[in-house]
Amino acid sequence: MPSLPSVGVFGRNTAPVLEIKPDSPFVVFYGESSESHETVLKGKLVLTNPEPISVRSVRITLTGTRKISWHLTNTVSPQPIANKTQFVTENVNLFPVDGSKNKAHKINAGYHEWDFSFKLPANLDQSVEGLPTNWVVYNLKATVDRGYMSKQLSATSHIRVIRTLGRDLLETMPMEQINEDIWANKLAYKITVPQKNYIVGTHVTADFVLIPLRKGVEISTIKMELIESRQLFADYAGRRISNQTDVQVAVTEGDMPENSANLVPNGEDDTDQLFDESHRFSMTLDLPKSLKNCRQSVDTENIRLSHKLRLYINLKNPEGHTSQLLVKNHVHLFISPNLPPNEDQSVVVDHNIINQQAFQDEVNQNAPPTYGLHQLDELYNDIDPSGFMTPGGYHSMMNSGANTPFYAQSRTGSAEDLASMDAVASGGGGASAAALQHRLQNLDISRNDQAIRFQPQRQHSSGDSTPANGTEPAYFDQPPTNYDMDALARTPSYNTAVRTPGRAPLVTDMALPSYEIATSRPGSPSRSRGSRGTTPSPARSLDTLTEETNRNTAINSQKQSPRTSDDGR
Numbered sequence: 001m002p003s004l005p006s007v008g009v010f011g012r013n014t015a016p017v018l019e020i021k022p023d024s025p026f027v028v029f030y031g032e033s034s035e036s037h038e039t040v041l042k043g044k045l046v047l048t049n050p051e052p053i054s055v056r057s058v059r060i061t062l063t064g065t066r067k068i069s070w071h072l073t074n075t076v077s078p079q080p081i082a083n084k085t086q087f088v089t090e091n092v093n094l095f096p097v098d099g100s101k102n103k104a105h106k107i108n109a110g111y112h113e114w115d116f117s118f119k120l121p122a123n124l125d126q127s128v129e130g131l132p133t134n135w136v137v138y139n140l141k142a143t144v145d146r147g148y149m150s151k152q153l154s155a156t157s158h159i160r161v162i163r164t165l166g167r168d169l170l171e172t173m174p175m176e177q178i179n180e181d182i183w184a185n186k187l188a189y190k191i192t193v194p195q196k197n198y199i200v201g202t203h204v205t206a207d208f209v210l211i212p213l214r215k216g217v218e219i220s221t222i223k224m225e226l227i228e229s230r231q232l233f234a235d236y237a238g239r240r241i242s243n244q245t246d247v248q249v250a251v252t253e254g255d256m257p258e259n260s261a262n263l264v265p266n267g268e269d270d271t272d273q274l275f276d277e278s279h280r281f282s283m284t285l286d287l288p289k290s291l292k293n294c295r296q297s298v299d300t301e302n303i304r305l306s307h308k309l310r311l312y313i314n315l316k317n318p319e320g321h322t323s324q325l326l327v328k329n330h331v332h333l334f335i336s337p338n339l340p341p342n343e344d345q346s347v348v349v350d351h352n353i354i355n356q357q358a359f360q361d362e363v364n365q366n367a368p369p370t371y372g373l374h375q376l377d378e379l380y381n382d383i384d385p386s387g388f389m390t391p392g393g394y395h396s397m398m399n400s401g402a403n404t405p406f407y408a409q410s411r412t413g414s415a416e417d418l419a420s421m422d423a424v425a426s427g428g429g430g431a432s433a434a435a436l437q438h439r440l441q442n443l444d445i446s447r448n449d450q451a452i453r454f455q456p457q458r459q460h461s462s463g464d465s466t467p468a469n470g471t472e473p474a475y476f477d478q479p480p481t482n483y484d485m486d487a488l489a490r491t492p493s494y495n496t497a498v499r500t501p502g503r504a505p506l507v508t509d510m511a512l513p514s515y516e517i518a519t520s521r522p523g524s525p526s527r528s529r530g531s532r533g534t535t536p537s538p539a540r541s542l543d544t545l546t547e548e549t550n551r552n553t554a555i556n557s558q559k560q561s562p563r564t565s566d567d568g569r
Contacts, residue, residue: 016049020060020140020157027159028337031166032299033123041118041159045094045142048111053146054104058095060142062118062159064088066125068234068302069133070243081241083234083302088124088138092116104147125300126163129345130291134232134303158343162335165197179327186214186323191311193329199336200296201289201347206311210256210279216318219256223312224285226250226331228294231304249294249307250287257281285309287333291345296333307331437489520549 022043029036045060065086072079094114096105128136138161144153174195182188190209198204204226210219225248232243260281288294298305313325341347 014050016047016053016144016153018142018144018153018155019046019048020142020155021046022140022157022159025158025160026337026340027120027161029122029124029126029161029163031168032163035166035168036122036163038122039120041120043116043140045114045116045155046111047107047113047144047153049107049109051109053107054150055095055107056104056145056147057093057100058114058142058144060092060094060116060140062088062090062138062140064125064136064138066136066302067134068232070232072241081234081236081243090118092118120161124161126296126298127161128295128298128300128303128305129160129341130293130295131230134230136300136303160340162337162340164334164337177329179329182213183325184323186217186315186317187211187219187313187325188213189313189325189327191327193309193331196330197332197334198287199339199349200287200291200294200333200341201339201349202287204285204287204309204331205282206285206309207282208280208313210313211277212315214318218316219279220314220316220322221253221255221312222283222314223253223310224251224283225310225312226285226287226294227308227310229306229308231306233302233304250285252283252285254283289347289349291341291347294333296335307333434489437485440485440488520546 020043022041027039027041029039041062045058047058063086065084067085068081068083070081072081094116125136127138128134138159140157140159142155146152175197177193177196178190179192180190188211192207194205194207204224206224208222212219228247228249230245230247234241256279260279262278262280295305297307307330309329309331311327311329313327315323315325317323335341335347339347339349
């Protein structure tokens with residue numbers, strides 16, 4: 001709270017005013033401490049003084065306080081357990097920056113502000129409010145030290161630390177909880193809770209499908225309740241003790257709707273799943289809209305809060321007694337940054353914000369869009385691609401084609417006249433011989449033209465000699481120009497193709513060697529880096545190879561004789 005100004009004798013404010021203005025009254029962590037990241041609490045400290053004042057220091061402090069309290073009942077007399085700890089204390093000196101208090105500084109009249117920031121670790125406990133004797137709270141306190149003869153100025157501001165759902169899609173997606181079974185051969189049930197995570201102050205809806213299996217069994221009342229389990233941990237007499245209590249925080253009860261029964265119509269023989277003698281309906285449980293009645297789910301070292309959704313189904317048996325079916329589901333309650341609690345710890349639920357957030361989550365979960373939502377299929381309908389396609393035919397050949405390395409020898413499919421094949425593609429028939437011949441002629445002309453235009457020229461000095469024919473040598477071989485267009489466009493029949501003789505083998509002057517001759521040849525000698533090697537040429541005769549083999553065998557025998565004597569010795 002800012003310090004209140006006083007009114008002077010002449011009706012003007014004479015006392016300075018100190019205010020803390022954080023950028024946001026709450027700090028948000030996304031996910032548990034293991035997956036969240038550290039965040040920064042920022043804001044401004046504002047001092048408004050109508051008259052000049054002397055100031056020794058301006059400081060702001062962030063504090064976090066935890067209190068754990070309960071009574072031990074397993075002793076002769078109840079023993080109170082009280083543990084209050086200030087586990088966070090961080091100071092920031094705003095004026096002067098070094099924090100010295102040796103002398104006072106004069107501040108002129110007017111409006112003064114200082115920026116402050118605190119780094120908060122990812123494992124910081126979230127705020128726990130609403131319980132009378134157990135809580136975790138955070139506060140900002142600013143002080144202006146005016147010296148010994150003047151009263152110091154102070155201001156406080158409450159900060160709430162919220163730990164909401166993580167930004168992982170798997171965590172934010174609705175997770176159905178389905179309970180389906182047959183109970184005591186009396187009732188077949190299927191109870192569906194559409195999701196697990198709920199915002200504090202909203203509601204929980206369950207879908208029921210109930211089928212009585214025993215004649216005379218009637219379904220009476222349905223009950224839904226939310227149980228908050230509180231676990232407290234503290235250090236007492238050198239050991240760690242705990243306490244657990246379960247409290248009902250929300251409940252609703254009612255009968256089945258009258259139109260919930262799906263019965264088989266008279267005269268219907270072939271029944272399907274729509275007519276299965278079942279009762280189908282939904283029931284909604286409204287969650288409390290104040291943290292004083294229901295808190296969020298908390299998992300810290302000293303305070304743990306969890307919630308269970310219990311559903312009761314009462315059955316009237318033909319014998320007269322009542323049976324009860326109990327189904328339990330775990331739910332996770334969290335505080336949404338879009339719907340934070342007020343200072344009175346109440347949550348004002350705005351359904352427009354909830355619907356907008358749900359729509360945003362659905363959009364984020366459906367990225368990229370499904371096939372039915374694609375709009376890029378219409379890109380080339382009414383757009384000329386010559387401006388951005390590279391290479392884009394003859395229009396952009398001079399822009400990108402000239403810069404392409406070895407363009408004369410690269411594939412020229414992008415520069416072909418593909419438009420001439422539109423009639424073939426739209427007609428559904430095969431290409432005619434005249435069309436193929438025309439396209440081959442155009443291809444030949446375009447290749448010759450490109451080879452001449454993009455043929456590299458070689459410059460010669462006065463001392464160099466030129467070829468005798470007077471033409472510059474080309475870097476690449478030119479493609480042949482004597483195409484037989486009629487032969488290329490003609491397709492032979494199957495009988496003609498099978499009668500065509502195969503190509504003769506390349507090596508016809510020398511028969512293949514036998515297995516003995518091939519295995520008697522010596523291995524390839526190792527090549528040195530400075531020589532070409534001594535591998536025999538394939539053109540040598542078999543007699544020469546036999547002589548070399550016998551000579552190498554004798555040399556190897558002589559080299560192995562001393563080694564044998566050494567081994568024997």
